[in-house]
Amino acid sequence: MKSEPELKTADWLEVSQRFEPACMNWQAPVVWDHGRGAEIWDVDGKHYFDWTSGVLVTNVGHAHPRLAEAIAGQAGRLLNTFDFPTPERLKLAQKLIERTPPHLDKVIFMTTGAEAMDASLRMARKYSHNFEIIAFWGGFHGRSFGPMSVTGLAKIKKHFGPMVPGTILAPYPYCYRCPFDKCYPDCGLFCLDFLDRVVDTESAGYLAGLIVEPYQGTSGFVFPPKGYLKKLEEWAAKRGLVFILDEVQSCYGRTGKMWALEHENLKPDILCLGKGIGSGAPISAVISTTKIFSALGSGEMSSTMGGNPLCSAGALAVLEIMDEENLVEKAAQNGEILKARLLELMQKFEFIGDVRGIGLVYGVEFVKNRETKEPATDLAREIVVRCVARGLMCGKLGLYGNVMRVAPPLVITPEQIDESVGILEKVLLEM
Numbered sequence: 030m031k032s033e034p035e036l037k038t039a040d041w042l043e044v045s046q047r048f049e050p051a052c053m054n055w056q057a058p059v060v061w062d063h064g065r066g067a068e069i070w071d072v073d074g075k076h077y078f079d080w081t082s083g084v085l086v087t088n089v090g091h092a093h094p095r096l097a098e099a100i101a102g103q104a105g106r107l108l109n110t111f112d113f114p115t116p117e118r119l120k121l122a123q124k125l126i127e128r129t130p131p132h133l134d135k136v137i138f139m140t141t142g143a144e145a146m147d148a149s150l151r152m153a154r155k156y157s158h159n160f161e162i163i164a165f166w167g168g169f170h171g172r173s174f175g176p177m178s179v180t181g182l183a184k185i186k187k188h189f190g191p192m193v194p195g196t197i198l199a200p201y202p203y204c205y206r207c208p209f210d211k212c213y214p215d216c217g218l219f220c221l222d223f224l225d226r227v228v229d230t231e232s233a234g235y236l237a238g239l240i241v242e243p244y245q246g247t248s249g250f251v252f253p254p255k256g257y258l259k260k261l262e263e264w265a266a267k268r269g270l271v272f273i274l275d276e277v278q279s280c281y282g283r284t285g286k287m288w289a290l291e292h293e294n295l296k297p298d299i300l301c302l303g304k305g306i307g308s309g310a311p312i313s314a315v316i317s318t319t320k321i322f323s324a325l326g327s328g329e330m331s332s333t334m335g336g337n338p339l340c341s342a343g344a345l346a347v348l349e350i351m352d353e354e355n356l357v358e359k360a361a362q363n364g365e366i367l368k369a370r371l372l373e374l375m376q377k378f379e380f381i382g383d384v385r386g387i388g389l390v391y392g393v394e395f396v397k398n399r400e401t402k403e404p405a406t407d408l409a410r411e412i413v414v415r416c417v418a419r420g421l422m423c424g425k426l427g428l429y430g431n432v433m434r435v436a437p438p439l440v441i442t443p444e445q446i447d448e449s450v451g452i453l454e455k456v457l458l459e460m
């Protein structure tokens with residue numbers, strides 16, 4: 030047996046194969062060792078630019094010294110209190126409420142995105158005394174049973190048996206592959222009008238709420254056309270539905286605004302946050318109104334690790350870093366540079382069918398043919414493998430697994446964007 034410092038990538042992958050199940054998402058064969066900002070080094074010392082941010086988590090960059098210090102300092106003081114309040118949790122609660130739209134005035138902390146989404150579904154049910162939830166084709170809200178049941182991706186749910194009853198799935202505006210074969214803006218947002226048809230045919234009269242992502246992450250960074258979400262919110266309000274916005278992925282500057290809801294001045298009844306809020310410290314949040322939270326009695330919602338002092342201290346440091354380093358503005362500015370470069374590549378390479386995104390989140394969709402839009406899933410995989418081999422850490426996702434995800438930490442610099450896009454371009458030239 031080799032001693033630990035001698036173990037290389039191949040050795041670690043063997044350990045993984047032996048002791049870990051193969052049910053996690055496919056990734057190029059790299060064993061990460063450490064990171065700094067928007068760069069990563071593997072266990073062999075090889076360097077990578079990062080376009081993953083983990084999975085849109087490390088918004089303030091890898092191993093930010095300030096975050097590391099906050100977590101280490103807190104670890105030496107107090108780790109867990111369950112529901113007993115701590116100054117760290119309370120300061121975080123206050124700061125988040127001060128930053129979200131004024132009608133939102135209460136927050137409860139959880140550990141994962143799925144846990145927050147599950148909590149939001151329970152709140153919508155308890156508050157409305159109903160149980161039907163409208164959700165969207167291609168939507169993803171987590172893997173525990175509540176969120177999985179409102180997920181609009183068959184591959185996530187397949188053979189897991191009956192889902193939680195009450196989900197009504199409706200088409201989402203995936204305009205590049207419009208389910209109605211229409212074109213925006215000529216379509217007049219037909220998919221929105223279609224919601225009435227969905228409800229009139231599917232609902233048994235127990236509508237509780239509607240759950241939506243500002244852009245669909247797992248389905249391939251699918252962005253709705255401008256104006257859609259506001260109109261959707263108005264539609265939900267007319268029907269008296271609890272409007273749940275899943276910003277687990279889109280929050281904390283990812284789209285060039287602190288919250289994605291700012292792009293359309295949305296006023297959700299429940300706002301769920303995750304991933305970037307701790308930038309690696311496992312914490313999520315459900316933010317809502319006193320009125321909606323009042324539907325829950327004492328002891329009806331809490332979480333063993335939710336908002337523990339360790340994660341709260343981390344999340345507080347993340348907020349400070351975001352402010353001091355102007356990361357939201359940087360995401361918007363540097364995002365423009367990244368977008369322009371990706372669009373140039375689309376001009377150049379026929380097999381890029383679509384580039385979409387905003388801020389520092391882009392999907393590059395690979396197709397076999399621009400006319401038919403047949404997904405080029407194998408090509409996407411090959412491109413990812415070659416990019417990683419050349420030092421660009423990236424992954425793919427999407428309804429058809431043919432979308433490269435471009436979501437670097439928000440601290441990425443224009444120089445790093447330039448170099449990393451250069452690596453992608455070299456790979457595309459080989460294809």
Ligand SMILES: Cc1ncc(COP(=O)(O)O)c(C=O)c1O
Pocket residue numbers: 084141142143144146169170171172242246247275276277278303304
């Ligand atoms: C939009 C959205 N909601 C919820 C989740 C679930 O988050 P977690 O994996 O932390 O449970 C994810 C994770 O990818 C997500 O992208």
